[in-house]
Amino acid sequence: MTAAQEKAPAPAPEPVLQEDRLDYTPTARSVHLCRRRAVRLVTEWGYPNQVTEVALLVSELATNALLHGSVRGRLFRVHLILTATTLRIEVSDPRGERLPAVRQAEDDDCYGRGLLIVDRLADRWGVEPRTVGKTVFAELALRRRSDVEVSARNVP
Numbered sequence: 032m033t034a035a036q037e038k039a040p041a042p043a044p045e046p047v048l049q050e051d052r053l054d055y056t057p058t059a060r061s062v063h064l065c066r067r068r069a070v071r072l073v074t075e076w077g078y079p080n081q082v083t084e085v086a087l088l089v090s091e092l093a094t095n096a097l098l099h100g101s102v103r104g105r106l107f108r109v110h111l112i113l114t115a116t117t118l119r120i121e122v123s124d125p126r127g128e129r130l131p132a133v134r135q136a137e138d139d140d141c142y143g144r145g146l147l148i149v150d151r152l153a154d155r156w157g158v159e160p161r162t163v164g165k166t167v168f169a170e171l172a173l174r175r176r177s178d179v180e181v182s183a184r185n186v187p
Contacts, residue, residue, distance in 0.1 A: 045114035049076050052110040055093070057101035057124075062093045065109045069120070076113055078173055084152050085118065088169045091145040092122035095131055095167065100124025110166075117154075118171045125164040 051072050055061035069089040070082045078085075089109060096107040102125045110121040133146040149156050153169035 045116060047112055047114060049113040050111065052108060054106040054108045057097050057105070057107055059097070061107075062090060062097060065093050066090045069109065069111060072111060073118065078118065080174060081118070081171060084171055085120065087148060088120050088152055088171070089122075091149050092120060092167050092169060095145055096122045096124040099129050099131070100126040100164070102126060113173075116173055118173055119168055120170075121166050121168045123161060123164055123166040127160055127163065127165045130158055130165065131167055 049072075051068070053065070053068065055065055066086050066089045070086050073079070073082055073085045093107065093109060100107065105125040107125075108121075108123040110119075110123070112119040112121070131146055133150055135147075149169050152171075154172045156167070156169040159166045159168065
């Protein structure tokens with residue numbers, strides 16, 4: 032069983048409050064562009080305290096799509112979905128046969144830590160098949176700035 036399968040099951044769908052979907056060319060520059068767009072949108076949607084997690088999750092999922100899911104002439108998609116309690120980040124690519132898996136990278140490995148980061152930051156993540164390709168998603172439970180300030184004040 033993978034770490035993605037060990038996480039809690041998906042809750043019942045909630046109404047979507049905000050949504051953004053954009054396709055990107057499979058280039059390194061696109062990872063930068065989709066990360067910046069996600070940070071801007073999440074800030075505009077009222078969750079500036081979570082931009083660090085969002086930036087890392089979008090970066091890791093988009094980089095994996097670029098490195099392991101790209102096909103010449105095909106785009107990858109970043110889809111952000113905001114509900115009252117959750118921000119869902121989806122990255123879709125055309126390579127459905129190449130499923131992600133958490134692995135332990137060696138100390139001298141340059142790659143292989145992306146899904147460890149996703150697993151630690153996301154409250155839930157996983158993979159969903161598509162007709163062509165796959166979607167890798169990560170979900171964050173939302174915290175408003177006032178929630179963070181209240182909990183910080185209660186710390187002794």
